[in-house]
Amino acid sequence: FAQAVGRFVRSRRRGETASVFLPTVPDLLGHANALELERDHVLDKPKKNGEEDPYAESEKEMDEANKEQDEDTGEQEEFSFEA
Structure with missing residues (x-):
């Protein structure tokens, strides 16, 4: 895995x-x-x-997007979800 990725990804200059x-x-x-x-x-x-958490930023963005979607549609309150 490291060799395969290393063939494509190199540390670049800032920007x-x-x-x-x-x-x-x-x-x-x-x-x-x-x-x-x-x-x-x-x-x-x-x-x-x-x-420290590689997914911290993407999880934050996903939570914000889900919150906006719930506010826009209001569907979250209408339905109950069960597993």
């Missing part, structure tokens, strides 16, 4: 980005995050805000 699209498989995303942290540690990059 440049490189992306690899991964399926949303928690184990795979966790492994990718561990590799990123290891790379940044070797390169002595400072930690960014929210880096």
Whole structure:
């Protein structure tokens, strides 16, 4: 995995980005995050805000989007959900 990703993703200068699209498989995303942290540690990059939880920002955005959608439609109050 590390070699395959390493062929495509390299540390770039500030402002440049490189992306690899991964399926949303928690184990795979966790492994990718561990590799990123290891790379940044070797390169002595400072930690960014929210880096302790790699999904913190995306979860926050998703919660906000869901809240906005619920407010727009009002459907959440109409139906009860059971598993």
